[in-house]
Amino acid sequence: MSEALSIPGWRHIYSGKVRDLYASEDPADTRLLVVASDRVSAFDFVLSPGIPKKGELLTSLSTWWFQQLADVPNHIAEGEIPDAVAGRAMLAMALEMLPIECVVRGYITGSGWAEYVHSGTVCGIPLPAGLKNGDRLPEPLFTPAYKAPMGEHDENITFEKVVELVGAERAAELRDTSIALYTRAAAIAEEKGLILADTKFEFGTDADGTLRLADEVLTSDSSRYWDAETWRTGATPDERMASFDKQIVRDWLASNWDKQGEPPALPEEIVERTAARYRELIERLAG
Known part of the structure; x- marks a missing residue:
């Protein structure tokens, strides 16, 4: 670093x-x-x-x-x-950050898909049978995670666990605010020909106890965006869900590193392709 x-x-x-x-x-x-x-x-x-x-x-x-x-x-x-x-x-502002990653999923993929294949649920929430990787969910799901200390993995948790951590009233506020934000952002993205598959929000409270949206919001590092037309017409899951983020890096690393020792340096071509995806997203969203 x-x-x-x-x-x-x-x-x-x-x-x-x-x-x-x-x-x-x-x-x-x-x-x-x-x-x-x-x-x-x-x-x-x-x-x-x-x-x-x-x-x-x-x-x-x-x-x-x-x-x-x-x-x-x-x-x-x-x-x-x-x-x-x-x-x-x-x-x-300096806030008292809450230890919850407020993940909202509108589509099933990633760790949510892995859990669904295993148990038919996502964060303990039962889902209909027969969903495919990348399918739109019947409604957006609040699937929180506990923010682990630096160097440890975040842990997917149930809503009941959120209640234990922050209390029933604050837990409901986190869930309802996160779903409302996702729904608004997904509609804005849709107008630009993009799908907001899922995202992660973080919140903190100020000195008055007001809940405030914090950290980054709806970036390529905290969200999965897909091209809407490609999602509809893609022949394979990889085509349908080509995301505007560092997935290119993850894929190259998974194919060229056994996760032992230090990872290899990224090739120039991988760096350039990743940078282009980041640029394309902001150009399409914000102009």
Whole structure:
């Protein structure tokens, strides 16, 4: 993982797989600076090299979605972005983050598909028999996960477990807000010829206890987008569900690495194809 930047007036406090977090050196300023990097991760490893301009594309897309959903309280704070990270950072309120990944699925694929094949359920929710990988679900499902500590895998959990973690009222608010956000975003994506198959929201509470949408929102790193026409006409699951994200990286790595030791460096062609998918998504959504 690359070293944190030196940004005048800000001190580095945390690095995730993709984002770096900075706190103001002014004790009276409680805002945080959230910086998106070009790092790309797969199978819990940060890979090399990064994807050029990925940090800028993720930040632009997240900012665009926050604007589309501006009536929902969020973590965006006012102020000037330092020149050193212009274009790939946002100022955010300091929140008490909730330990829940609020996943909403409108289509069945990924870990949801794997569970369905095994048990006919997703996060314990029974589904109709006969679904195929990539099929649209009868209605969007709230399928939460528990946010594991750094270096550990997130764990899919039931709604009842969410109630245990945050209480019945807050759990219902998380579920209802997440499904409403997904439904709105999916309709916007559909107008652009895109399917929002699933997404992950994160929330925190401010000093008044208000629930606020936080972190990134509806980006290529937190969501699966498919081309609607290809989904309808594709001959194979891989064609139908070609996503606008790092799936190209995952597929190459799965075919060229046995998951032992450090992963190999990504070839230039894989990096360029991945960058093009990120760019295409934001161009189609936001212009």
